[in-house]
Structures are given as structure tokens and as C-alpha cells.
Amino acid sequence: ILNVEQSPQSLHVQEGDSTNFTCSFPSSNFYALHWYRWETAKSPEALFVMTLNGDEKKKGRISATLNTKEGYSYLYIKGSQPEDSATYLCAPASGNTPLVFGKGTRLSVIA
Amino acid sequence: EAQVTQNPRYLITVTGKKLTVTCSQNMNHEYMSWYRQDPGLGLRQIYYSMNVEVTDKGDVPEGYKVSRKEKRNFPLILESPSPNQTSLYFCASRLGLRNEQFFGPGTRLTVL
Numbered sequence: 001i002l003n004v005e006q007s008p009q010s011l012h013v014q015e016g017d018s019t020n021f022t023c024s025f026p027s028s029n030f031y032a033l034h035w036y037r038w039e040t041a042k043s044p045e046a047l048f049v050m051t052l053n054g055d056e057k058k059k060g061r062i063s064a065t066l067n068t069k070e071g072y073s074y075l076y077i078k079g080s081q082p083e084d085s086a087t088y089l090c091a092p093a094s095g096n097t098p099l100v101f102g103k104g105t106r107l108s109v110i111a
Numbered sequence: 112e113a114q115v116t117q118n119p120r121y122l123i124t125v126t127g128k129k130l131t132v133t134c135s136q137n138m139n140h141e142y143m144s145w146y147r148q149d150p151g152l153g154l155r156q157i158y159y160s161m162n163v164e165v166t167d168k169g170d171v172p173e174g175y176k177v178s179r180k181e182k183r184n185f186p187l188i189l190e191s192p193s194p195n196q197t198s199l200y201f202c203a204s205r206l207g208l209r210n211e212q213f214f215g216p217g218t219r220l221t222v223l
Contacts, residue, residue, distance in 0.1 A: 046211035093208040103153035
């Protein structure tokens with residue numbers, strides 16, 4: 001069973017604040033690192049799939065970086081908005097195993 | 112429209128009454144998975160399949176069965192449901208390891 005750690009567990013920020021969270025994963029046999037956004041009462045939706053060490057991806061105000069050698073990824077949200085409130089999940093893909101999700105970081109953005 | 116569908120979306124049943132939750136995807140994806148989501152425990156994998164007739168256990172397979180007779184369908188079978196299987200279930204599919212995963216809308220199951 002892959003050990004995937006996400007921190008912090010939850011976060012409350014004011015509208016307009018920038019924030020970031022961490023995903024730690026085993027660096028051996030790495031194939032890809034997935035980030036998902038999960039709003040209440042909906043299904044998780046993919047944000048990024050990252051494969052190369054040093055990868056940086058961006059979608060609007062959300063960006064992510066990847067360090068496969070040390071086994072971590074950061075997700076950044078610039079100028080948080082109430083609609084960014086969600087749980088953010090990461091999942092490493094390793095070998096021929098299924099995606100194993102971390103428990104997520106729950107973000108609440110207060111207007 | 113590319114999608115993963117699950118049925119039923121909501122189900123209340125009683126202990127011991129066999130049930131099947133269907134999952135279908137129209138994207139010709141190789142990989143399909145079932146997860147359950149419980150408060151404080153995140154998404155936990157029940158079973159997954161890498162292709163037709165190839166299935167394997169995830170982290171919490173006890174009390175569940177699956178089959179993959181066709182590429183598009185991956186039903187989840189509870190032969191004798193128990194109250195501890197009350198949960199929110201998600202089916203998901205993806206093309207490969209480096210491809211994003213698409214989730215179904217979820218099935219909320221209550222076992223009395």
C-alpha cells in the first residue's frame with residue numbers, strides 16, 4: 001500500500017490570500033502524480049497529471065510543482081476565491097498499481 | 112459526451128439482500144476502479160481492473176466482488192451487504208497511468 005501524505009489536513013483562508021499545500025509520496029518506481037479537486041456533493045475532477053521531475057503546471061490561479069527525487073508536490077492557489085473551497089487530493093501512480101489517494105487538504109475560503 | 116455513469120445513485124437496502132451497482136464508461140479506457148468514501152478516511156480503493164478479465168483487490172475488498180467481462184462495464188457486487196458497507200461509492204476510469212482519472216457521480220448506499 002502506497003503511503004501518501006497530504007498536509008495540512010484543513011485550511012481556512014480569507015478571500016484574496018494565496019495558499020499552498022503539500023503532497024508527499026514514495027519516490028521509487030514513480031510514473032505520475034495526479035491532483036484532483038473535489039467539491040462538496042460532486043465527484044473529484046482532475047486538475048493536473050505531472051510526470052517529470054521539475055514539472056510545473058498551471059490552470060488559471062492554480063499551479064503545481066513536482067519533485068520526484070524527494071517525493072513531493074506542491075499545489076499553489078493565488079488570490080483564493082470562495083469558489084476555490086474544496087478538498088484537494090493527490091495520488092501518485094506507481095508501476096501497475098491503481099491510483100492511491102491521500103486523504104486530501106480541505107480548503108475553506110472565507111469571503 | 113465522455114462520461115462515467117453509475118446506477119443507482121441512491122439506494123437504501125437491508126442486511127443480506129444482494130445488490131449490484133453498475134458502472135459504465137464510454138471512453139474506451141483500460142483502467143477502471145471502485146472506491147468508497149467515508150468521513151475521515153478519504154477515498155479508499157475497493158477493487159480495480161487493468162483490462163477485460165483482469166481484476167485485483169484494492170485496500171478494502173472484503174464483502175465486495177467485481178467483474179470485467181466487457182471493457183466499458185465494471186459492476187460492483189455486494190453479495191450480502193452489512194451496515195458497515197453504508198458509504199458513498201465512486202466508480203472511476205482512465206486510459207493509462209499518466210492519464211487523468213474520470214469519476215462517476217457516486218452512489219450513496221445505506222444498509223439497514
